[in-house]
Amino acid sequence: MLTIINADLNNPQHAGDLVMLLNSYALDPMGGGEHLSVYTQNNLIQELQKRSTIRAILAYVDDQPAGFSICIEGFSTFACKPLLNIHDIAVLPDYRGMGIAKKLLAHIEDIAKELHCCKITLEVLEGNHLAKGIYQDIGFAGYELDPAMGGAIMMQKKLAK
Numbered sequence: 292m293l294t295i296i297n298a299d300l301n302n303p304q305h306a307g308d309l310v311m312l313l314n315s316y317a318l319d320p321m322g323g324g325e326h327l328s329v330y331t332q333n334n335l336i337q338e339l340q341k342r343s344t345i346r347a348i349l350a351y352v353d354d355q356p357a358g359f360s361i362c363i364e365g366f367s368t369f370a371c372k373p374l375l376n377i378h379d380i381a382v383l384p385d386y387r388g389m390g391i392a393k394k395l396l397a398h399i400e401d402i403a404k405e406l407h408c409c410k411i412t413l414e415v416l417e418g419n420h421l422a423k424g425i426y427q428d429i430g431f432a433g434y435e436l437d438p439a440m441g442g443a444i445m446m447q448k449k450l451a452k
Contacts, residue, residue, distance in 0.1 A: 293350065293357075294352075295395060295398045296349050297346065297347070298349045300336050309359055309361075310332055311356060312349070312356055312359040312381065313327060313359065313361075313379065314326060315381070316359075316381035319384075321381075321416060321419050342363075344363055345364075346363075346402055347360070348398055350382070350386075350391050350394065356383070357389075358383060358392065359380070360377055361377075361380075362399055363378050364408075365412075370409040372407060372408065372409040374403075374408050374409055375399065376413065377413035380399075380413070392422075392425050397429075411431075414445045
């Protein structure tokens with residue numbers, strides 16, 4: 292039986308499951324292929340708890356952790372409304388192909404509607420064809436304002452530790 296819940300980060304089971312799931316995602320090639328740092332594993336929950344705009348969602352299959360998402364509320368200045376960014380979403384390999392990602396995404400959409408968000412955003416690696424297909428199947432598309440200017444690209448600048 293599949294259960295999707297909003298994680299309670301004060302619940303030790305939810306907190307432990309979230310860190311385990313995120314670490315499993317980090318080990319996946321789509322997550323970078325490396326363990327989370329010891330610092331991250333030890334401090335993630337406390338840091339998430341400090342941020343009221345974070346939403347963590349857990350998926351369980353027969354009471355076993357199977358997937359998760361971490362979303363962060365942002366704000367669209369053009370729409371003058373909140374938006375919800377899917378920062379992380381993953382399903383453990385043993386549970387893939389069961390429709391869990393689509394159910395997580397439907398739950399996230401429900402949260403976004405409750406928050407009166409104007410949109411849901413996410414980033415996906417160009418080579419992650421399976422995830423891109425899932426996102427496109429449920430209505431996600433590349434971001435552009437003017438087709439003549441092309442689509443938006445994600446950029447980053449890492450800062451010294």
